Amino acid sequence: MAVPVSQMYTVATYVLAQKLKGVKRYPLVLMLEPLFRCNLACAGCGKIQYPDHVLDKRLTPEQCWTAAEECGAPIVSIPGGEPLIHPEMPTIVKGLVERKKYVYLCTNAILLERKLDDYTPSKYLTFSIHMDGLREEHDIAVCRDGVYEVAVRAIKAALRRGFRVTTNTTLFDDADPERVRQFFDAMMELGVEGMMISPGYSYQKAPDQKNFLKRQRTRELFERILHAPKKGWRFNQSPLFLDFLMGKVDYQCTPWGNPTYNIFGWQKPCYLLQDGYAATFTELIEDTNWDNYGTGRNEKCADCMVHCGYEASAVNDTFSTLRGFGRTVVATLMPTAR
Amino acid sequence: MELAFDYRGDVTLEVTSGEKIEGYIFNRNAVASPPFLQLFPKGQPGEMKIPYPDIVAIAFTGEDTASGRSWEAWVRKKESERKAEAARIAGEAQARGHL
Numbered sequence: 001m002a003v004p005v006s007q008m009y010t011v012a013t014y015v016l017a018q019k020l021k022g023v024k025r026y027p028l029v030l031m032l033e034p035l036f037r038c039n040l041a042c043a044g045c046g047k048i049q050y051p052d053h054v055l056d057k058r059l060t061p062e063q064c065w066t067a068a069e070e071c072g073a074p075i076v077s078i079p080g081g082e083p084l085i086h087p088e089m090p091t092i093v094k095g096l097v098e099r100k101k102y103v104y105l106c107t108n109a110i111l112l113e114r115k116l117d118d119y120t121p122s123k124y125l126t127f128s129i130h131m132d133g134l135r136e137e138h139d140i141a142v143c144r145d146g147v148y149e150v151a152v153r154a155i156k157a158a159l160r161r162g163f164r165v166t167t168n169t170t171l172f173d174d175a176d177p178e179r180v181r182q183f184f185d186a187m188m189e190l191g192v193e194g195m196m197i198s199p200g201y202s203y204q205k206a207p208d209q210k211n212f213l214k215r216q217r218t219r220e221l222f223e224r225i226l227h228a229p230k231k232g233w234r235f236n237q238s239p240l241f242l243d244f245l246m247g248k249v250d251y252q253c254t255p256w257g258n259p260t261y262n263i264f265g266w267q268k269p270c271y272l273l274q275d276g277y278a279a280t281f282t283e284l285i286e287d288t289n290w291d292n293y294g295t296g297r298n299e300k301c302a303d304c305m306v307h308c309g310y311e312a313s314a315v316n317d318t319f320s321t322l323r324g325f326g327r328t329v330v331a332t333l334m335p336t337a338r
Numbered sequence: 339m340e341l342a343f344d345y346r347g348d349v350t351l352e353v354t355s356g357e358k359i360e361g362y363i364f365n366r367n368a369v370a371s372p373p374f375l376q377l378f379p380k381g382q383p384g385e386m387k388i389p390y391p392d393i394v395a396i397a398f399t400g401e402d403t404a405s406g407r408s409w410e411a412w413v414r415k416k417e418s419e420r421k422a423e424a425a426r427i428a429g430e431a432q433a434r435g436h437l
Contacts, residue, residue: 039431043412
């Protein structure tokens with residue numbers, strides 16, 4: 001099973017509690033971006049294109065913990081930039097773990113092996129390693145030779161030390177389904193707990209606006225990748241989200257499901273679009289005109305099928321309808337039936 | 339104002355007092371009363387909130403950090419240029435102690 005039972009239980013009870021309380025818009029995963037500085041410069045990445053004085057800014061541990069408490073989501077994902085560059089990252093993670101948040105520390109793993117001593121294995125902490133494919137594809141994606149090998153070494157080291165390790169993979173329109181399937185085999189062979197996959201999307205400020213996937217192409221690509229899944233493949237995400245990527249089910253976006261907090265504040269409306277910033281989480285939820293966003297509502301959202309908008313929709317489906325719950329149970333217990 | 343908000347580089351604002359402020363605009367609220375923008379001033383800690391009526395002119399003075407960073411631009415480069423750029427970026431990260 002890709003997600004530990006305790007984590008599934010925490011998420012399930014959290015979602016059910018929100019529903020019982022009648023909360024219409026609740027967050028599932030806090031996207032916490034403590035800095036934008038990275039030690040890679042992947043062509044097309046829109047997260048690191050800022051002047052140096054902005055790249056040098058970082059959230060403090062206190063700001064991170066306050067955001068996590070304010071938002072209340074049971075899961076905190078820490079992307080960036082490269083989080084391991086942040087000198088106070090171990091303190092930030094420790095504080096989040098003490099608050100019983102399930103932390104996914106996203107990293108390109110270049111610094112991971114060197115920094116492992118700074119962290120303590122815990123069911124609450126997962127290193128989510130950026131891997132965009134096998135050696136050739138990954139090194140091309142990150143615009144630097146040798147990064148795949150470094151990441152593989154770091155994954156092995158982290159696993160040896162007892163850390164939870166997953167991979168996160170963004171697929172672009174040049175992805176070869178057979179190579180992606182081989183990549184899944186390779187990651188499972190390494191022994192990672194599970195894999196996370198998502199289509200790339202041309203978010204507003206990304207300099208690469210051409211190589212991202214359109215909706216129909218996304219469905220076709222993921223259908224070819226995920227059909228007849230191998231028994232050993234484990235995905236650390238909602239099975240209904242994978243069904244969504246394959247075109248088996250359709251959802252509207254849940255942009256408040258993965259709210260984003262960074263050095264600018266609470267990002268409106270989502271992790272990908274930057275329509276402005278709110279000073280507090282409450283202001284984000286109450287003052288954002290959510291009806292303006294999502295497929296069919298906003299041209300910027302037209303082709304988006306990214307996890308930060310739709311995984312929360314899939315999770316909501318699991319807990320909102322018997323059909324959704326049934327599909328989730330079947331997909332979880334019999335993934336090869338997909 | 340929207341162009342300045344979308345710009346991935348520093349701008350220089352001239353305000354009614356005659357002062358010039360250089361920095362990165364990260365937020366704006368055109369429907370607030372009064373409408374305002376927020377920026378990180380270059381070379382200073384903290385952020386500034388400036389009402390629209392106080393702004394006389396905006397100049398795009400800083401480098402557009404997103405310009406020329408597309409995937410196409412990367413692919414169009416010769417192999418030797420790509421290697422040189424990758425080495426430069428790695429060198430910069432190393433100099434900062436990030437590698």
